[in-house]
Amino acid sequence: MNLKKSTALLAACCFNSAAFAEIMPGTNGWQELYHIAGHEYIPRLGEYSEYIASSNRFVTKVSFWFDQVNVDKIINYNNGVYNLPGVCTFGGNDGYVTVDVVANPHPDKTEKLDAYYIVTNLPNPVKDLENDSLIGLGYREESEVVALGTVIQWKKYYVKTYWRDYRPSNGIDDGVVGVNFGISHQTFFGGDYNDCLPSPNPPAAIENSYSGQHGHL
Numbered sequence: 001m002n003l004k005k006s007t008a009l010l011a012a013c014c015f016n017s018a019a020f021a022e023i024m025p026g027t028n029g030w031q032e033l034y035h036i037a038g039h040e041y042i043p044r045l046g047e048y049s050e051y052i053a054s055s056n057r058f059v060t061k062v063s064f065w066f067d068q069v070n071v072d073k074i075i076n077y078n079n080g081v082y083n084l085p086g087v088c089t090f091g092g093n094d095g096y097v098t099v100d101v102v103a104n105p106h107p108d109k110t111e112k113l114d115a116y117y118i119v120t121n122l123p124n125p126v127k128d129l130e131n132d133s134l135i136g137l138g139y140r141e142e143s144e145v146v147a148l149g150t151v152i153q154w155k156k157y158y159v160k161t162y163w164r165d166y167r168p169s170n171g172i173d174d175g176v177v178g179v180n181f182g183i184s185h186q187t188f189f190g191g192d193y194n195d196c197l198p199s200p201n202p203p204a205a206i207e208n209s210y211s212g213q214h215g216h217l
Contacts (some may be wrong), residue, residue, distance in 0.1 A: 010097045028208055037062045039197070040073040041097050042181045044181055048206050052215055058113055058163040058186065062179045062206070063156055071153045078150070078184050088185040090195035092192075095183040097151065098195055099159045101143040105175035114139035117162040123149025126193060138167070146184050153203065167214040174212035 006156040036042060046064030053059045066074070076082060080093035088095070099122070103113040118127045122145055130142040143161040151157070167173050184193035210217060 007055070012078060014123060021203060024121055028206060030206060035069055035166045040199075041077065041113075041183055043067075043070055046206075047107045048179055048208055049198060050208065050210070050217055052165075052217065053162070056165045056215070058161070058165045059160065059212070060177055061158055061160040062099060063107045063158040064102060064155055065154050066151050071151055074151055082128065084183070084185055084196045086196075088187060091184070095185050096146050096148055096193065098144065098146045098182045098184040098193065100180045100195065101159060101182075102178045103141045103163065103175060103210070107175060109173045109175060111114075111139050111141055111175075112165070112167040112212075113141065113167060113175075113210075114164040115141065115161050116164055118145060118159040119145055119162075120145050120158060122147040122157050123151060125149075126202050130191065139164075143192075160165065163213055167212055169214050171213035171216075175205050176209050178208075179206040 008172070028049075032042065032044045035044070043064035044067050046062065048060070048062045050051055050058065050060045074097045077095035077097070080095075082093075082095070083089070084093055084095055084141050099120075101115075103111070103115070105111050115129045118129070120127070124147065126146040126148060128142075128144040128146075129140040130139045130144065131144055143159070182195040183197040185196050186193050
């Protein structure tokens with residue numbers, strides 16, 4: 001994975017009819033030179049960015065483009081062409097491309113980002129905000145989108161997550177936002193979609209550090 005870093009100043013935007021100034025976003029771009037065998041659902045091209053939307057709103061956005069190899073592979077998973085592992089075969093063999101965005105505090109630090117809203121243009125999305133941590137304050141550290149619809153090549157897709165920012169002003173609760181792609185399957189009728197084929201880490205996972213200070217990247 002070839003990571004490129006840059007910073008820019010974005011214009012103001014609107015969310016829930018309230019204007020927020022987007023300040024000093026950080027951006028990581030990636031471009032895979034080849035597909036990873038068995039993980040051809042991982043988009044070849046994409047970018048990750050984050051910014052501060054207000055004093056207590058932290059925003060992450062991952063944008064990506066599927067090529068024809070990605071699309072063919074994903075549609076085959078949708079149609080149950082491939083055998084999914086283990087419990088993922090319960091209730092069928094269909095799988096759907098999934099984007100996971102997770103805010104992980106560094107070791108000995110406390111989870112202080114709480115995901116509360118997802119915006120995406122993926123087709124027929126299933127959105128989920130989860131708290132998988134066994135310790136902490138019950139904040140939702142994971143933003144997940146499963147695309148049940150059919151993706152197309154070279155369309156710019158995105159997953160944008162809004163997080164409540166409970167980091168203190170003394171800058172002690174820093175961490176990393178990670179982005180992963182996978183294939184998910186609904187193992188029980190009406191239940192959650194579980195990630196059956198997570199992308200290898202590295203090189204497919206994208207990680208971007210955030211500071212421990214409230215209102216800062």
